[in-house]
Amino acid sequence: MAQYLLRRVTTIILALWLIITVTFLIMHSIPGGPFASEKKVPDVIKHNLEERYHLNDPLGKQYIDYLNHLVHLDLGPSFKYEYRTVNDIIKEGFPVSATLGSLAIAFSLVVGLLAGVISALRQNHWQDYLAMVLATLSFSVPSFILSGLLMYFFAYKLQLLPPAMWGTWQQAILPTLALAALPTAFIARLMRSSMLEVLQQDYIKTARAKGLSERVIVLRHGVRNAILPVVTYLGFLVTEVLLGSFVVESIFAIPGLGRWFVISILNRDYTVILGVTVFYSAFLMLMNFLVDLAYVAVDPRIKLVDRKDV
Amino acid sequence: MTGKMEITPQMFKPVERDALAAEEIACPSVGYWQDVWLRLKQNKLAMTGLVIIALLALLALVGPHLSAHSYDDQDLQMVNQPPGGGYWFGTDSLGRDLFTRVCYGARISLAIGLLTSVICMVIGVLYGGISGYLGGRVDEIMMRFVEVIYSIPFLLYVILLMVLLEPGLKSIFIALGIVYWQNMARVVRGQVLSLKEQEYIYAARLLGAGTWRILLRHLIPNTMGPIIVSMTLLVPEAIFTEAFLSFLGLGVSAPMASWGVLASDGIQGLRNYPWQLFFPALFISITMLAFNFVGDGLRDALDPRLRR
Numbered sequence: 001m002a003q004y005l006l007r008r009v010t011t012i013i014l015a016l017w018l019i020i021t022v023t024f025l026i027m028h029s030i031p032g033g034p035f036a037s038e039k040k041v042p043d044v045i046k047h048n049l050e051e052r053y054h055l056n057d058p059l060g061k062q063y064i065d066y067l068n069h070l071v072h073l074d075l076g077p078s079f080k081y082e083y084r085t086v087n088d089i090i091k092e093g094f095p096v097s098a099t100l101g102s103l104a105i106a107f108s109l110v111v112g113l114l115a116g117v118i119s120a121l122r123q124n125h126w127q128d129y130l131a132m133v134l135a136t137l138s139f140s141v142p143s144f145i146l147s148g149l150l151m152y153f154f155a156y157k158l159q160l161l162p163p164a165m166w167g168t169w170q171q172a173i174l175p176t177l178a179l180a181a182l183p184t185a186f187i188a189r190l191m192r193s194s195m196l197e198v199l200q201q202d203y204i205k206t207a208r209a210k211g212l213s214e215r216v217i218v219l220r221h222g223v224r225n226a227i228l229p230v231v232t233y234l235g236f237l238v239t240e241v242l243l244g245s246f247v248v249e250s251i252f253a254i255p256g257l258g259r260w261f262v263i264s265i266l267n268r269d270y271t272v273i274l275g276v277t278v279f280y281s282a283f284l285m286l287m288n289f290l291v292d293l294a295y296v297a298v299d300p301r302i303k304l305v306d307r308k309d310v
Numbered sequence: 311m312t313g314k315m316e317i318t319p320q321m322f323k324p325v326e327r328d329a330l331a332a333e334e335i336a337c338p339s340v341g342y343w344q345d346v347w348l349r350l351k352q353n354k355l356a357m358t359g360l361v362i363i364a365l366l367a368l369l370a371l372v373g374p375h376l377s378a379h380s381y382d383d384q385d386l387q388m389v390n391q392p393p394g395g396g397y398w399f400g401t402d403s404l405g406r407d408l409f410t411r412v413c414y415g416a417r418i419s420l421a422i423g424l425l426t427s428v429i430c431m432v433i434g435v436l437y438g439g440i441s442g443y444l445g446g447r448v449d450e451i452m453m454r455f456v457e458v459i460y461s462i463p464f465l466l467y468v469i470l471l472m473v474l475l476e477p478g479l480k481s482i483f484i485a486l487g488i489v490y491w492q493n494m495a496r497v498v499r500g501q502v503l504s505l506k507e508q509e510y511i512y513a514a515r516l517l518g519a520g521t522w523r524i525l526l527r528h529l530i531p532n533t534m535g536p537i538i539v540s541m542t543l544l545v546p547e548a549i550f551t552e553a554f555l556s557f558l559g560l561g562v563s564a565p566m567a568s569w570g571v572l573a574s575d576g577i578q579g580l581r582n583y584p585w586q587l588f589f590p591a592l593f594i595s596i597t598m599l600a601f602n603f604v605g606d607g608l609r610d611a612l613d614p615r616l617r618r
Binding site for chain 2 (some may be wrong): 011014015018019023024026136137139140141142143144145147148149151152156192240242246247250251260265266268270273274277280281284285
């Protein structure tokens with residue numbers, strides 16, 4: 001266990017270092033530098049800008065500075081908005097994104113697990129077919145298209161829900177659905193197949209033979225064992241929701257970090273792009289690590305040893 | 311004694327035994343791939359998927375010639391026309407014929423899907439093959455590298471790369487190739503690891519075959535099954551990712567258009583001109599479904615545990 005933890009932590013640190021170095025190098029190989037624009041900037045101003053952002057220092061020194069800032073959790077200033085730092089942007093946008101993301105994760109877990117269990121219990125009945133057809137459909141629609149379709153039908157055609165912005169609970173419904181569709185489908189399929197497998201195990205037969213009620217068999221003996229693969233999926237779930245948030249927040253005009261990220265891509269605001277990328281990467285790797293730990297806690301059979309054949 | 315019948319050898323006649331007939335095989339012998347094909351044919355969803363893919367390919371080839379308009383013809387008199395009249399799918403905000411553009415987008419999207427999966431196949435097969443076959447320390451280091459890379463949320467890096475590279479088809483191939491080869495490498499390595507202990511590999515080595523020959527002639531052809539399944543499932547994933555990049559404004563550059571670009575253009579005018587989103591969305595979704603059905607079908611057809 002200790003060995004495994006050590007291995008995971010070193011992997012994460014290695015990966016983080018790789019990310020930071022690559023982002024740094026990318027930053028400095030941008031053709032024309034971050035201040036290149038269509039408008040011709042007078043040389044003096046350009047020089048002042050470079051002085052201001054220390055772009056005249058030798059590359060080695062800049063790299064050390066950059067690492068030093070990162071260690072102190074300082075992601076630097078924005079290149080497009082004079083008075084904002086990347087930290088400001090994250091502080092402002094991340095809580096909104098986290099709220100929307102949590103809603104989507106909660107939705108996909110509740111609905112996905114429920115759908116999976118029901119379709120396993122009612123295998124080859126209409127409930128099963130309905131759930132699996134819906135799941136397959138949501139697999140085949142990219143999230144931005146789904147957002148567009150939801151917005152068109154529920155906001156414009158039926159006028160049931162507000163099409164955009166953030167603040168009231170009605171405004172949260174469509175983005176949550178759009179963001180949760182794919183993970184819900186995935187969890188439902190995963191849970192269904194895992195549940196089907198568990199229901200064939202001998203201990204389920206034993207439980208039946210003991211005369212336990214169907215409810216106890218399904219919940220305590222079935223679901224508790226079948227849920228394990230879903231726990232391993234949680235790491236991917238967070239990644240999925242986070243990447244989806246770029247699209248969904250942009251379409252529904254939600255002032256989250258994902259939307260900021262997309263805007264900074266369109267603006268070519270390089271420091272924001274890089275800073276947010278580093279932030280997202282660290283966040284996701286931390287999440288994956290926590291999920292791994294949770295997995296050990298949930299399933300005592302798992303002994304995390306040096307996995308040679310992953 | 312009287313009731314007993316005399317049995318003499320003369321009463322018996324040896325049956326002519328046709329040596330050839332005994333050896334004859336009742337059914338024609340079925341090779342591995344024929345077997346796979348026979349099983350795939352049973353799978354209705356997979357066959358439907360194959361037919362749809364064939365139709366899409368046909369549309370991509372001949373579609374643009376069916377219409378009187380070219381994909382980059384702008385007609386500012388006919389901006390945002392609904393479907394009907396001379397325009398089967400309507401027109402976009404620059405008065406370009408949406409049908410032609412969707413057909414043209416099929417070329418680009420399908421090309422992105424197929425080429426990406428070929429690129430990943432080549433990188434993944436070489437990397438995984440070498441890692442699995444050499445084993446030991448080399449394997450450990452190579453797989454550790456994959457593990458480190460794997461823990462990085464890679465779509466973020468595709469975005470960074472696309473910001474950095476010139477927008478265009480070539481950058482998309484590079485970016486997607488960098489992301490998706492690792493899975494293929496893992497699949498191939500796993501296969502090679504179990505195959506390399508087989509007798510025919512020992513035999514080949516005994517006959518003096520070199521590492522490369524064993525890898526390329528013996529090991530990799532025998533891992534083709536899982537490789538093809540991964541490739542089939544990679545196609546929709548690449549198309550999906552390309553659509554995502556297009557939405558971020560990092561897709562192929564105008565006037566070219568993939569389905570992703572068309573759909574994200576369609577989002578802009580969604581309220582008043584919904585068909586500009588519906589048609590590309592429809593095509594993306596159908597393609598996703600078709601490739602996923604074929605991939606799943608192939609996986610079932612190749613899985614020896616399902617053999618009867």
